Amino acid sequence: MRRTRNRHKRLDGFQRLFLLLVICLTALLGAILCTIHGPTPGLADAVAQFQEQSGVESPVTAVLLNFRGYDTLLEVMVLLLAVIGAWSLTEAPFPDQITEISPVQMGAVRLLAPVMCLVAAYLVWQGSHLAGGAFQGGAILGAAGVLLLVSELPWLRSTPVFSLRIGLVLGPLVFVGTALFCLFFTGDLLGYPEGTAGWLILLIETACALSIGLTLASLFAGGRPEDEVVLEHKPVDQSFNGERS
Amino acid sequence: MIFLHADTPAWMLFPIVLPLIAGLLCFLFSRRTFVIALAAVLANFLVVCLLIYQLLVFGSMRCHMGGWQPPLGISLRTDGPALLMLLMTAVTGLAITLYARGYFSYRIFDPPRAGRHQRQQRFFWPLWMLLLAGLNGLFLSNDIFNIYVTLELIGISAASLAALSGKPASQLASFRYLLISLLGSLTYLLGIVFLYRSCGVLDLDLLQNLSNNGPGVRAALALMSVGLLLKTALFPLHFWLPPAHANALAPVSAILSALVVKGSFYLLFRFWFEIFPSTITTPALNFMGTLGAAAILWGAIQAMRQHRLKLMVAYSTVSQLGYLFIAFPLARVDGSAQLWSIVIFMALAHSCAKSAMFMVAGTVFLHLGHDRIKDLSGVRATLPITVFAYGIAGVSLMGLPPSGAFIAKWMLLSSSLASSQWWWALVVMSGSLLAMIYVFRVMSRFFVIPEGVSFIRPAPFSPLLEWPALALALISLFLGLVAPWPLHILSQGSTALAQSFPGGLP
Amino acid sequence: MITTLLYSLTGLILFAMGLFTLIVHSHPLRKILAVNVMSTGVFLILVATAYTPLGQGEIDPVPHAMVLTGIVVSVSITALALILACRVQETSNLDLLEKSKQSKARKESGA
Numbered sequence: 100m101r102r103t104r105n106r107h108k109r110l111d112g113f114q115r116l117f118l119l120l121v122i123c124l125t126a127l128l129g130a131i132l133c134t135i136h137g138p139t140p141g142l143a144d145a146v147a148q149f150q151e152q153s154g155v156e157s158p159v160t161a162v163l164l165n166f167r168g169y170d171t172l173l174e175v176m177v178l179l180l181a182v183i184g185a186w187s188l189t190e191a192p193f194p195d196q197i198t199e200i201s202p203v204q205m206g207a208v209r210l211l212a213p214v215m216c217l218v219a220a221y222l223v224w225q226g227s228h229l230a231g232g233a234f235q236g237g238a239i240l241g242a243a244g245v246l247l248l249v250s251e252l253p254w255l256r257s258t259p260v261f262s263l264r265i266g267l268v269l270g271p272l273v274f275v276g277t278a279l280f281c282l283f284f285t286g287d288l289l290g291y292p293e294g295t296a297g298w299l300i301l302l303i304e305t306a307c308a309l310s311i312g313l314t315l316a317s318l319f320a321g322g323r324p325e326d327e328v329v330l331e332h333k334p335v336d337q338s339f340n341g342e343r344s
Numbered sequence: 345m346i347f348l349h350a351d352t353p354a355w356m357l358f359p360i361v362l363p364l365i366a367g368l369l370c371f372l373f374s375r376r377t378f379v380i381a382l383a384a385v386l387a388n389f390l391v392v393c394l395l396i397y398q399l400l401v402f403g404s405m406r407c408h409m410g411g412w413q414p415p416l417g418i419s420l421r422t423d424g425p426a427l428l429m430l431l432m433t434a435v436t437g438l439a440i441t442l443y444a445r446g447y448f449s450y451r452i453f454d455p456p457r458a459g460r461h462q463r464q465q466r467f468f469w470p471l472w473m474l475l476l477a478g479l480n481g482l483f484l485s486n487d488i489f490n491i492y493v494t495l496e497l498i499g500i501s502a503a504s505l506a507a508l509s510g511k512p513a514s515q516l517a518s519f520r521y522l523l524i525s526l527l528g529s530l531t532y533l534l535g536i537v538f539l540y541r542s543c544g545v546l547d548l549d550l551l552q553n554l555s556n557n558g559p560g561v562r563a564a565l566a567l568m569s570v571g572l573l574l575k576t577a578l579f580p581l582h583f584w585l586p587p588a589h590a591n592a593l594a595p596v597s598a599i600l601s602a603l604v605v606k607g608s609f610y611l612l613f614r615f616w617f618e619i620f621p622s623t624i625t626t627p628a629l630n631f632m633g634t635l636g637a638a639a640i641l642w643g644a645i646q647a648m649r650q651h652r653l654k655l656m657v658a659y660s661t662v663s664q665l666g667y668l669f670i671a672f673p674l675a676r677v678d679g680s681a682q683l684w685s686i687v688i689f690m691a692l693a694h695s696c697a698k699s700a701m702f703m704v705a706g707t708v709f710l711h712l713g714h715d716r717i718k719d720l721s722g723v724r725a726t727l728p729i730t731v732f733a734y735g736i737a738g739v740s741l742m743g744l745p746p747s748g749a750f751i752a753k754w755m756l757l758s759s760s761l762a763s764s765q766w767w768w769a770l771v772v773m774s775g776s777l778l779a780m781i782y783v784f785r786v787m788s789r790f791f792v793i794p795e796g797v798s799f800i801r802p803a804p805f806s807p808l809l810e811w812p813a814l815a816l817a818l819i820s821l822f823l824g825l826v827a828p829w830p831l832h833i834l835s836q837g838s839t840a841l842a843q844s845f846p847g848g849l850p
Numbered sequence: 851m852i853t854t855l856l857y858s859l860t861g862l863i864l865f866a867m868g869l870f871t872l873i874v875h876s877h878p879l880r881k882i883l884a885v886n887v888m889s890t891g892v893f894l895i896l897v898a899t900a901y902t903p904l905g906q907g908e909i910d911p912v913p914h915a916m917v918l919t920g921i922v923v924s925v926s927i928t929a930l931a932l933i934l935a936c937r938v939q940e941t942s943n944l945d946l947l948e949k950s951k952q953s954k955a956r957k958e959s960g961a
Binding site for chain 2: 127128131132134135141142145146149165166167168169170173174176177179180181183184186187188264265267268271272275278279281282285286287288289290291327328
């Protein structure tokens with residue numbers, strides 16, 4: 100640790116000036132933070148007042164998927180966008196040869212992956228009344244996906260790319276579809292018809308959890324599958340990757 | 345079961361939802377993506393026209409998401425400025441979509457490297473559709489945190505689009521762009537935190553009515569402004585813009601330069617003059633004006649010094665963005681109504697002209713294989729329509745009479761002279777002069793005929809590569825002739841405007 | 851009240867530290883980490899905003915939802931930035947390799 104620190108150059112004039120500026124700004128912002136008095140009313144009372152109509156018991160889930168569901172809709176799009184961006188950049192760097200995995204790792208994956216799927220499902224279900232929901236469940240699913248990717252299971256490579264795309268798009272599509280369904284029945288985007296809010300939220304959360312899990316795993320894989328870009332004309336040189344510029 | 349009538353506010357959801365669905369479908373299906381995108385862009389254009397009709401007949405509207413009223417839920421709203429920005433996005437977006445079709449099919453038809461162009465086309469459409477959804481969402485949103493999410497949607501898709509060309513330079517520029525846009529949105533988010541602590545609401549209407557003037561709101565506004573200025577690339581913070589815009593593919597450069605920077609500027613302007621007008625002080629306005637003046641001069645000088653056409657056009661964006669900010673210090677005398685019309689005109693004209701310029705640069709690049717300014721001679725003979733489009737877009741950038749930029753500059757000049765702040769007028773005029781120099785520097789090369797070269801070779805170009813640029817350039821040129829019409833839209837539905845112009849607009 | 855302030859100020863300091871590192875250091879990985887530290891700082895202040903002293907009503911769930919949104923956005927941007935940084939590294943290395951190969955070939959042909 101010390102060695103790396105010694106290797107650092109000393110801060111030059113500009114950097115010192117910048118450091119001073121940052122410190123001053125932080126002090127100013129801190130002072131302003133201290134002067135903002137007391138706990139502001141916030142929106143806690145408003146949320147508590149309409150909690151019963153929201154169809155779920157957990158206030159955070161109610162805000163995420165009912166009161167401010169539109170934010171969450173766009174946020175799911177942001178996640179998908181990250182995958183599209185990553186796929187547009189590069190192919191997934193899978194090693195050329197399939198390496199042997201140690202039996203210990205294989206055994207651990209066999210045990211852990213199903214349990215993780217179960218936990219994810221439980222978290223999604225739990226989201227209606229306690230902390231939990233699509234993102235937490237999706238994160239666990241994503242971790243399971245990462246585990247499978249790290250173990251380099253042979254069937255992962257031969258997964259057809261179209262089904263992967265369907266999995267990635269499923270959550271956002273179900274979300275938008277439900278929003279439009281609500282628009283045509285109640286006149287409001289994401290204005291759930293009475294009595295159906297709980298079930299529709301669960302539907303959205305399940306679909307989103309699946310997609311978020313796949314999204315996170317695809318982001319970990321670090322690029323698109325090999326057959327994502329279809330060549331309409333046959334390339335002249337088959338060995339050429341087409342990616343170098 | 346409800347049906348959509350002409351006066352239903354739910355129409356304003358479609359400019360967001362349609363491109364969103366189109367983006368998902370473009371990602372899901374790898375074929376016929378252009379048809380999906382074109383359908384979405386056309387439908388978007390029609391809906392925006394309907395929204396403008398709605399505004400003229402029924403006035404400004406609110407649409408509450410999920411039926412929850414503002415302090416709790418998110419609302420969208422339509423008013424004059426927002427709809428003009430939407431119209432700008434729809435028109436420019438339509439032209440860019442057509443141009444991109446021509447661009448990609450030309451390149452795939454003539455592949456120097458297999459796979460690369462297919463990859464670019466494969467991912468351009470979903471990214472562009474999601475970017476369009478984000479932009480429309482940004483212009484319509486009336487909730488300060490929702491704006492943060494749309495900013496992120498725009499930031500990620502713009503950075504991915506900028507990296508699409510696959511060249512190392514563009515990827516490096518895109519990496520920097522991504523970090524800068526993230527820094528900007530984090531600063532904006534910190535501003536939201538300060539605001540939520542002081543006011544406890546997120547809806548813009550409620551914030552406007554609170555007119556809280558405490559230190560918390562001041563700090564919040566300062567933080568949000570810095571974040572948005574980073575994304576808008578005002579003068580000292582512009583360093584990321586030229587490499588990112590110049591190294592991208594031509595349709596992408598057009599999108600980034602014409603639309604993306606306008607989004608964050610629109611927000612900044614709205615926050616300063618509509619939501620928190622009581623927080624603004626004169627020194628702050630003068631500071632912004634000074635930065636704008638510096639941007640005009642510095643950007644123009646840099647544009648004159650460039651050796652590559654695309655870099656020149658990118659620096660010209662830095663310069664033109666300065667005009668938007670130079671309007672700030674004139675707010676004290678004119679109130680926000682005149683100011684809105686100046687910046688909206690400037691933004692509309694610049695958006696059309698600049699996207700036309702980048703399309704021209706892209707077509708010239710496809711034709712010659714390079715865009716070095718000194719070797720551009722003789723292009724006029726092979727690409728007459730493209731060169732014509734360049735000339736007309738150049739007229740608009742310089743701000744010569746019939747163009748929309750002329751109206752904006754005229755209003756700038758007259759209000760700066762009326763308020764005896766003649767130095768701003770000086771900067772505006774010298775900016776136009778410098779613009780003339782850098783536009784003509786390229787124009788003259790187009791018309792030079794190198795000796796001993798016979799170029800009878802007819803350009804085998806698809807009309808999609810040339811006509812969209814010309815159409816946009818003509819729109820920006822004739823914007824000045826239809827000026828009363830946008831001004832009429834602008835005067836609708838905004839309370840501040842109605843008060844300051846009781847008798848209608850000139 | 852003191853608790854809220856303590857968390858908020860810590861968040862602010864984290865934000866400032868991240869900002870400093872982001873500007874001063876040039877390595878892409880450091881920059882990405884710095885941005886992450888910055889966003890953590892902002893989220894910490896947001897979470898502290900939701901806090902209400904015991905017995906005075908509910909905890910405000912809106913900042914919680916905002917933090918969750920922010921985390922998801924930050925995850926996606928971090929992933930994209932990492933892949934982009936790797937890509938830049940690869941292509942620039944490839945470029946260097948090609949350039950050195952070309953110069954070698956030129957030297958050989960010249961000799």
